[in-house]
Amino acid sequence: MYIFATEVDIHSQSLKDWVLVYILTGSVVLLNLFPIILPPKANSFSMDSAVYLATLFLYGLNFALQVLFIFSVIELYRNQRMSAWRHLFNFSMYCLMISGAYYSFLFFNGDIGKINVHHLFPYLISLLVYFSINVLLIFLFFYFIGQVFKGALELGVLKEACVGYSVTLLLSMVLAILLSEEKYFGLSLFIILVTILSIVFRKFLELYQLVSNRANKDHLTGLYNHGFFKETLKEQFSDCKMLKQPLTLAFLDLDDFKKYNDRNGHLQGDRLLAFFGKLLQKAVEGTSFTVARYGGEEFAILMPNTTKEDAYAFLNRLRKEVNDTYFEGVEHIPYRCLSFSCGIAEMEKDMHESDELIHRADQALYYAKAQGKNNVQLYDKHNMSLDEIRFKQDLEALEQQVKFFLSKDVYTYRHSKRVFKYALEFGSRLDELTDHERQTLVLGALIHDIGKIEVPRDILNKRGKLEKHEWEIIKKHVTWGREIVAAEKRFDDLLPLVELHHERYDGKGYPYGLKGEEIPKLARILCIIDSFDAMTTERPYQPTKTFEEALEEIERCAGTQFDPVYAAKFIAFVRKHYLPLAEMEQLN
Amino acid sequence: MVYDGIILSLLIGWFRGGSLKGLANMKLRGGWLFPLLLAVQFAVFFLQERVAWIAKMSNGIFLLVYIIGLVFLWLNRHQPGFPVIFAGVLLNFIVMALNGGRMPVSIEAAQFLGREYIEALKAGMYGKHQAITSETLLPFLGDIIPLSPPYPRQQVISIGDVVMNVGAFLFIQHLMLSAPRHGADDAENETTAAPANQ
Numbered sequence: 183m184y185i186f187a188t189e190v191d192i193h194s195q196s197l198k199d200w201v202l203v204y205i206l207t208g209s210v211v212l213l214n215l216f217p218i219i220l221p222p223k224a225n226s227f228s229m230d231s232a233v234y235l236a237t238l239f240l241y242g243l244n245f246a247l248q249v250l251f252i253f254s255v256i257e258l259y260r261n262q263r264m265s266a267w268r269h270l271f272n273f274s275m276y277c278l279m280i281s282g283a284y285y286s287f288l289f290f291n292g293d294i295g296k297i298n299v300h301h302l303f304p305y306l307i308s309l310l311v312y313f314s315i316n317v318l319l320i321f322l323f324f325y326f327i328g329q330v331f332k333g334a335l336e337l338g339v340l341k342e343a344c345v346g347y348s349v350t351l352l353l354s355m356v357l358a359i360l361l362s363e364e365k366y367f368g369l370s371l372f373i374i375l376v377t378i379l380s381i382v383f384r385k386f387l388e389l390y391q392l393v394s395n396r397a398n399k400d401h402l403t404g405l406y407n408h409g410f411f412k413e414t415l416k417e418q419f420s421d422c423k424m425l426k427q428p429l430t431l432a433f434l435d436l437d438d439f440k441k442y443n444d445r446n447g448h449l450q451g452d453r454l455l456a457f458f459g460k461l462l463q464k465a466v467e468g469t470s471f472t473v474a475r476y477g478g479e480e481f482a483i484l485m486p487n488t489t490k491e492d493a494y495a496f497l498n499r500l501r502k503e504v505n506d507t508y509f510e511g512v513e514h515i516p517y518r519c520l521s522f523s524c525g526i527a528e529m530e531k532d533m534h535e536s537d538e539l540i541h542r543a544d545q546a547l548y549y550a551k552a553q554g555k556n557n558v559q560l561y562d563k564h565n566m567s568l569d570e571i572r573f574k575q576d577l578e579a580l581e582q583q584v585k586f587f588l589s590k591d592v593y594t595y596r597h598s599k600r601v602f603k604y605a606l607e608f609g610s611r612l613d614e615l616t617d618h619e620r621q622t623l624v625l626g627a628l629i630h631d632i633g634k635i636e637v638p639r640d641i642l643n644k645r646g647k648l649e650k651h652e653w654e655i656i657k658k659h660v661t662w663g664r665e666i667v668a669a670e671k672r673f674d675d676l677l678p679l680v681e682l683h684h685e686r687y688d689g690k691g692y693p694y695g696l697k698g699e700e701i702p703k704l705a706r707i708l709c710i711i712d713s714f715d716a717m718t719t720e721r722p723y724q725p726t727k728t729f730e731e732a733l734e735e736i737e738r739c740a741g742t743q744f745d746p747v748y749a750a751k752f753i754a755f756v757r758k759h760y761l762p763l764a765e766m767e768q769l770n
Numbered sequence: 771m772v773y774d775g776i777i778l779s780l781l782i783g784w785f786r787g788g789s790l791k792g793l794a795n796m797k798l799r800g801g802w803l804f805p806l807l808l809a810v811q812f813a814v815f816f817l818q819e820r821v822a823w824i825a826k827m828s829n830g831i832f833l834l835v836y837i838i839g840l841v842f843l844w845l846n847r848h849q850p851g852f853p854v855i856f857a858g859v860l861l862n863f864i865v866m867a868l869n870g871g872r873m874p875v876s877i878e879a880a881q882f883l884g885r886e887y888i889e890a891l892k893a894g895m896y897g898k899h900q901a902i903t904s905e906t907l908l909p910f911l912g913d914i915i916p917l918s919p920p921y922p923r924q925q926v927i928s929i930g931d932v933v934m935n936v937g938a939f940l941f942i943q944h945l946m947l948s949a950p951r952h953g954a955d956d957a958e959n960e961t962t963a964a965p966a967n968q
Contacts, residue, residue, distance in 0.1 A: 197876045197902070200910040204929050259857065 203245065205366060207252045209233055209373045214253075216380035219387050229376050231347075234280055235309065235354035240361055242294045243284045250276050275319045283312040297358050309351045317343070400475040402452055403459025411474030411482055412536075418472075418486050419536040422529060429529040430485040430493040431539050433547040434462075434522045437555040438515040439479040446511040455479065457509055458520070465500050481522075482543075490528035490560050497524050497558045505556070523550040527561035532702045534678050534694075541674050563616045573621050576672065580629045583666075587635065591642045594634050597715055602628040604711045608755050612707075618675075623704045626679030630708060633663025633680070657692050660684055678702040683709050688742045706745040710736065710752050713743070729761055774923065775935035779942035788946030796945055799845045807835050807842075829871025836863045851941030858934030865911035865928070872900040873928065874912035880926045882918065 213229045230253075237246040254273045258266075288294075292304030353376075360368030398410040406414070415431070422429035436442075436458060443451040455475075462473045462481060469485075476482040485493050505519050512520050525546025527539055542561040550559040587595035605627035609620045634642065637659055641652045648656070664681040667673050682696065682705040689697035691709075701709075717732040727735065733753050740749035780790075798804075814831050817824045824831075840863065843856040866873050875891055891901045902909045913926040 197878065197909060197912075197914040201879070201915050204915065204932070208932070259853075 203248050203252065205369060206233060206237055206245070206249045207256070209369060210249060210253045211256055212373055213376060216377045218376070218380045218383050229350065229353060231312070231350045232353040232357055234276070235283065235312065235350070236357040236361060238280060238284055238287065238308070239292070239297060239305065239354070239358045240295060243281060246280050246284070247277065250280065271323065275316070278319065279312050279315045282315045283308040286311040296362060297355065305351065305355065309347065313347045403456050403475050405459050405463065405481070406472060406474040408474065408477055411472065411476065411484070414472050415484055415536045415540070418484060419529065419539065422486055427487050428489045430488045430490050430526060431543045432483045432485065432493055432497055432524055432526045433476065433543045434481040434483065434524045435547055435551070436479040437517060437521045437523055441515050442511060445514040450511055454509055454511070461504060461507065490526050493526050494558060494560055497526065501556070501558055517556055521556035523547060523555050524558040525550050525561065526558065531699050534682060534696065534700070534702060537674065538678070563618055576625055577628070580625055583632055584628060590639060591634065594631050594642070597719065598628055598631055600715050600719070601630065601711050604715065605708065607759065608711065608752060611755055612751065619704060622675045622679070623707060626676045626704060627708055627711065629667060629676060630680050630683050630712065631659065631663065632666050633659035633661065635666070636662040660693055678705050679708050683712055685709065686743045687745050707748050710744050710749055714752070714756070729756065733757070775938055776942065779939045780946070783943050783946035786943070786947060788943070790946065792945040792948055795948070798849070800842050803838060803842045807839055810835055833867060833871050836866065849941060850944040851937040851939070854937030854940060855934050856937070858930045858932070858937055861911055861930035861933060862928055865908050865930070868907040869900070874902040874906045874909060875899045875926055876902050876909070876912060876914040879914050879916040882916070882924055883926065
């Protein structure tokens with residue numbers, strides 16, 4: 183304000199100058215109405231800075247500030263919803279930027295009044311000052327308002343801003359030359375050019391958004407599609423994990439949709455899906471939730487920053503609302519109303535991958551279906567145990583796979599069997615595990631080294647020390663194992679065990695270097711058993727330890743390599759059940 | 771100048787795919803005021819040289835016309851463009867009211883309009899205009915913007931006129947582009963009714 187009051191002098195100028203001020207102001211307004219929008223991220227920069235700078239270079243500070251003032255008055259009139267102090271802030275910021283640029287221009291011997299192409303340095307400096315004042319003030323603004331926006335200082339953003347500003351400088355030079363050569367006609371050429379550019383870029387953006395929407399949206403319901411949902415889930419999963427915020431996933435499945443389709447025809451079925459999609463869309467309006475059509479009649483809602491209890495309340499309310507909504511043809515299905523079943527799962531600390539969340543929500547959904555449909559269920563590991571027959575089947579299937587080692591690498595075959603046995607016995611003595619977790623641990627123990635089937639025989643059976651690159655290959659067995667096990671969907675629960683049983687409690691393990699509680703509980707337990715067996719059996723590449731020595735080693739590494747709680751329990755378990763046997767063997 | 775603006779608006783509206791039918795949708799409060807005001811202005815303009823008392827009263831009448839016009843605009847301020855027209859007319863009104871009911875014209879800017887015009891202006895005899903002198907208040911709101919080639923007509927206008935025209939432009943664009951267009955909606959329906967799952 184002060185700068186404005188001291189620098190502006192409206193009395194001494196002629197009416198001709200007034201016309202110039204009007205026209206410059208008009209062009210600033212126009213350029214603000216037509217900012218140039220750049221796809222793909224809808225960054226826009228308006229070219230008004232170019233006008234201010236060109237005015238500054240040609241006519242001096244007084245003019246530029248007048249243009250700014252009239253423009254601000256127009257903005258005040260036009261944008262009455264914005265609070266007055268924000269208008270004032272904008273005005274003062276531009277005042278500072280313009281005068282800062284002006285004085286630095288003078289300081290480096292710039293000539294006001296004509297463009298000197300042999301001495302470009304002052305122009306550069308004044309733009310730099312203009313730019314830095316802008317960035318600084320905007321940063322301070324957001325800092326004091328208390329919302330330092332994420333990524334404000336990221337390199338990418340800064341880079342883009344730099345591009346924008348160098349374009350501004352170039353354009354201001356162009357405009358200044360046009361103005362000094364052909365005054366009004368030059369200015370109008372410039373304005374027309376920039377406006378047309380803006381319109382063209384806007385068309386590009388529309389086209390881009392149209393295409394990207396096609397790729398991300400399901401065309402029947404208008405919700406996001408499966409692929410986009412998976413991607414969003416992955417992002418949100420890692421974000422929420424890093425920020426330690428809750429993340430909840432809900433799967434919804436329309437009840438008896440197949441019957442509805444059979445009675446009313448597929449076209450009507452599609453209409454129901456579209457209708458239900460709209461209902462969901464409306465339900466999440468104004469929240470940060472993401473709704474997607476997961477496939478067929480299955481829908482998914484991703485709820486960041488929401489605990490499972492809140493999600494339960496939300497979805498149960500939605501369920502009742504849906505029950506009360508009539509849709510043509512629902513009288514022919516068993517419930518005689520529109521209904522869905524829903525399963526909810528919340529991210530937990532030891533979850534490693536977003537797929538686990540999907541798996542859990544899916545299980546909860548199946549449970550909800552089994553409970554007679556039209557209800558909402560939270561994932562609860564106690565409800566989800568496998569029955570004995572399925573467990574036996576799974577065990578047999580996995581044993582078949584492990585048998586491949588009989589011919590290729592008998593060490594690994596025996597090792598897998600032993601670890602399986604330890605897991606069975608140790609697991610049954612761990613009271614905190616649910617039935618399901620116990621079964622998972624046992625199956626995982628059996629299959630955990632399956633990836634070694636990909637490791638060449640001569641590395642597996644090599645006597646003597648392994649080379650560095652050979653170790654690298656051995657280390658890959660966890661990833662390969664994961665790929666093998668992932669081939670069958672029913673073994674999804676085992677994936678973390680196979681992939682993460684070489685992670686260390688202190689974060690120095692492989693393949694990801696996870697730390698502490700980040701490693702799934704079962705993988706931490708398996709790691710102890712696996713290491714114990716590895717130490718106590720004959721292996722080509724290391725000396726054998728006795729049970730007692732191995733236990734001492736585990737004790738020593740508890741807290742670094744192993745989870746201290748389970749390490750202690752395991753030591754107690756072996757002491758009680760194996761050491762007496764081993765001692766007897768020695769005696770004999 | 772006002773007519774130039776309207777013609778330009780119609781042309782651009784047409785290029786943007788608008789339709790003249792939209793103009794029929796114009797719903798203004800107190801719409802009958804507008805032609806009346808126009809008629810009064812013309813009457814005064816032609817009669818003031820013949821009838822002495824009208825010449826005397828002309829300044830007052832012009833101001834009154836402006837005031838009624840402003841009221842009319844204010845009544846319709848929710849129409850797109852009208853706040854802008856209002857601002858423009860207000861600017862003109864302010865400068866006229868402050869300078870005795872006549873629009874100050876810059877001699878310098880009006881040079882090319884011809885010697886007779888300038889003489890008449892200086893004598894204070896030309897319609898509702900007068901020359902800008904050192905006593906003129908807020909001279910920068912007067913008729914100081916010369917329209918010159920490449921613009922096809924030669925005239926001097928005020929910033930208020932410009933703002934007013936911008937408002938009229940916005941209003942006409944709104945009318946022309948909001949006319950219902952057939953065909954576009956039907957095509958959209960067709961693309962969404964595609965085969966689906968299950």
